Amino acid sequence: MKNPLIQLNGITKVFRVGGEDFSALHEINLSIEPKSFMSFVGPSGSGKTTLLNLIGGLDTPTSGDIKFGDESLGDMSPDQRALYRRENIGFVFQSYNLLPVYNIYENILFPFLLANLKESAVRDRVMSIIEQVGLMPQINKRPSELSGGQCQRVAIARALVKEPRLVLADEPTANLDKENSYQILELMLDLNKKFGAAFIFSTHDEKVTKFVRREVGLEDGYVKWDKRRNGVGDFE
Amino acid sequence: MILSIAWKNFYRQGIRAFLNVLVTALTMIALIFMLSLLNGFQVQATRNMSSTDMAGGQYRVPDFDILTPTEWEDRTFSVPDKLHALPSNKKAEVLIQQGQLFPNRRLYPVQLRGMDIDQSLLELPLSGLKAHGPQLDDVIPVVVGNRMAQKAHLEKGSTVVLKWRDRNNVVDARNVLVVDVADFINPRVDEGVVWVRLDHLRKMTVRPSEVSWVAVSDFEGPVDGMEFHTVEMLMADLLALLKQDRRNSRILWAILMFLAGTSVFNTQILNIFKRQREIGTLMALGMEANKVVRVFVLEGSLAAFGAVILALVLGIPFFMWFQSVGLDVSHLSASTMPVRERVFLDIQFFEVVSSVSLVIVLMIFVAWWPVKKISHLDPTMALRGRGIT
Numbered sequence: 001m002k003n004p005l006i007q008l009n010g011i012t013k014v015f016r017v018g019g020e021d022f023s024a025l026h027e028i029n030l031s032i033e034p035k036s037f038m039s040f041v042g043p044s045g046s047g048k049t050t051l052l053n054l055i056g057g058l059d060t061p062t063s064g065d066i067k068f069g070d071e072s073l074g075d076m077s078p079d080q081r082a083l084y085r086r087e088n089i090g091f092v093f094q095s096y097n098l099l100p101v102y103n104i105y106e107n108i109l110f111p112f113l114l115a116n117l118k119e120s121a122v123r124d125r126v127m128s129i130i131e132q133v134g135l136m137p138q139i140n141k142r143p144s145e146l147s148g149g150q151c152q153r154v155a156i157a158r159a160l161v162k163e164p165r166l167v168l169a170d171e172p173t174a175n176l177d178k179e180n181s182y183q184i185l186e187l188m189l190d191l192n193k194k195f196g197a198a199f200i201f202s203t204h205d206e207k208v209t210k211f212v213r214r215e216v217g218l219e220d221g222y223v224k225w226d227k228r229r230n231g232v233g234d235f236e
Numbered sequence: 237m238i239l240s241i242a243w244k245n246f247y248r249q250g251i252r253a254f255l256n257v258l259v260t261a262l263t264m265i266a267l268i269f270m271l272s273l274l275n276g277f278q279v280q281a282t283r284n285m286s287s288t289d290m291a292g293g294q295y296r297v298p299d300f301d302i303l304t305p306t307e308w309e310d311r312t313f314s315v316p317d318k319l320h321a322l323p324s325n326k327k328a329e330v331l332i333q334q335g336q337l338f339p340n341r342r343l344y345p346v347q348l349r350g351m352d353i354d355q356s357l358l359e360l361p362l363s364g365l366k367a368h369g370p371q372l373d374d375v376i377p378v379v380v381g382n383r384m385a386q387k388a389h390l391e392k393g394s395t396v397v398l399k400w401r402d403r404n405n406v407v408d409a410r411n412v413l414v415v416d417v418a419d420f421i422n423p424r425v426d427e428g429v430v431w432v433r434l435d436h437l438r439k440m441t442v443r444p445s446e447v448s449w450v451a452v453s454d455f456e457g458p459v460d461g462m463e464f465h466t467v468e469m470l471m472a473d474l475l476a477l478l479k480q481d482r483r484n485s486r487i488l489w490a491i492l493m494f495l496a497g498t499s500v501f502n503t504q505i506l507n508i509f510k511r512q513r514e515i516g517t518l519m520a521l522g523m524e525a526n527k528v529v530r531v532f533v534l535e536g537s538l539a540a541f542g543a544v545i546l547a548l549v550l551g552i553p554f555f556m557w558f559q560s561v562g563l564d565v566s567h568l569s570a571s572t573m574p575v576r577e578r579v580f581l582d583i584q585f586f587e588v589v590s591s592v593s594l595v596i597v598l599m600i601f602v603a604w605w606p607v608k609k610i611s612h613l614d615p616t617m618a619l620r621g622r623g624i625t
Contacts, residue, residue: 053616056520058519058520058614058615058616058619059614059615059616060614078524078525078612079524079525079526082519082522082523082524082525083522083524084522085519085520085521085522086521086522086523087522089522091520091521093517093520093619095513097513097514097516097517097520097619098517099514099517100514101244101245101248101249102244102248106244110521111521111522113237113240113241114237114521114522114523115522116237158521
């Protein structure tokens with residue numbers, strides 16, 4: 001087995017809801033390899049999004065440790081976690097979370113601005129990925145002027161433009177119709193091969209299952225199954 | 237980078253940003269207007285008092301009290317040479333005596349105010365008296381103010397009996413002719429006052445060269461047997477009234493400020509509340525918490541700066557227009573406040589700066605505080621819209 005990109009050791013997450021503790025995840029142990037194309041599946045409330053947020057450093061576990069390569073997220077300060085996200089993670093949110101006052105070009109450029117890179121130095125990369133996601137005709141449009149599928153393409157382009165080592169996509173097809181869902185998944189699979197970034201989805205969409213090479217099933221915060229397959233076909 | 241993001245966030249919000257800026261600008265204008273109007277009222281009141289009565293102060297006999305008419309006869313003095321020698325634009329000799337007017341066969345106690353007719357220190361509409369010479373005829377010329385005329389049912393040309401007592405306690409009576417009904421800007425020298433030439437009143441009361449006080453433009457140093465009363469002392473009751481008024485206006489200002497602050501606070505909080513997911517997205521993309529705070533503080537600062545500019549654009553023409561028309565306060569003419577029919581603004585630099593600064597600080601604070609709170613939580617809280625609830 002390759003050196004894992006992500007290693008989760010005994011991850012537990014407890015939320016306090018209405019004065020009572022609610023365990024979203026129980027003692028999760030997982031290894032995720034580089035260039036993975038995998039999904040966390042399960043019904044609502046199974047802990048998929050929580051697990052994704054913890055891996056992305058958007059949230060902190062109640063107990064256990066998450067390692068990214070050799071670095072432990074638990075040892076990082078909030079600013080270090082921000083740097084970790086900026087340099088290593090691309091996020092694709094269910095509701096896109098594009099910046100509303102920026103157009104497509106500016107939304108995709110934004111991660112570079114956060115890294116203090118000059119626009120002139122990265123313009124070609126931004127234009128290239130806009131070309132790849134097929135949004136060149138809409139380049140000057142703002143999110144409010146785009147369809148759901150187009151917004152999701154922008155979100156994917158923004159997540160990939162800096163060529164992160166890991167892309168976390170929370171229900172990326174939840175707001176898309178069938179045709180758009182397949183287009184988006186094919187696009188991500190293509191980009192996974194092209195850029196070599198690992199993709200982790202949280203989903204309960206069966207369409208996603210056809211594309212991923214590994215599927216981790218979650219129920220009530222527990223890992224219920226962990227299936228893999230090589231190429232197209234059934235999981236082992 | 238931070239400034240560029242803040243600037244884009246600000247100006248691309250369009251109408252939302254403009255309304256925020258407009259409300260804040262109008263708040264600033266309203267605050268400055270209210271304070272300046274009150275200043276204008278007070279400045280006009282004190283200036284009118286000074287120009288019609290107090291001048292730069294008065295030399296009086298000790299214990300003279302304008303509110304004790306029964307002692308006016310006992311509190312007169314011969315004008316000292318030092319004061320008498322002053323030019324007519326530097327002093328005004330005044331003699332105050334009691335009198336009783338009998339308009340329509342009714343008794344009307346009045347203050348007979350003898351004024352040196354050649355003086356030019358006080359601005360009084362007494363030109364009607366100048367036409368008459370110093371000799372005391374059978375009919376004594378007098379001038380009354382509008383308010384006095386209205387209350388005593390007098391008009392120009394009216395003849396009415398006046399009774400008074402001279403230095404020897406001899407009561408005398410004679411007809412007086414109202415030669416003019418004048419517009420006095422200070423009701424305190426109008427209501428209950430009958431203006432007479434000083435030389436006439438001296439002859440009537442057998443008090444040659446005597447006065448009740450000498451109003452002067454400047455303090456002329458100590459004068460034997462006299463007390464100098466400064467304008468502040470003379471206006472003590474008015475200043476106390478204005479001080480109380482000022483205190484009340486401060487409370488009103490604080491209420492207005494609170495309302496304006498609540499409005500600005502509410503607008504900003506709502507703005508931040510709606511943008512929680514945006515804050516969460518910035519954090520998810522890797523922006524550090526302090527940078528997120530800086531972006532929003534800069535946005536708040538830009539909005540505040542825009543509000544100042546808009547306040548200038550809207551406020552300057554408005555204030556210029558207002559200064560040309562003033563505020564109608566004729567309803568106050570029945571009161572004893574020495575104001576004209578129209579009050580104009582008196583804009584104080586310090587008050588403008590403090591009001592504007594307060595609004596700006598508030599705007600920046602409400603841009604800083606909630607974002608700081610949100611940005612120090614885990615980004616998931618902001619992404620779920622639960623950073624502030």
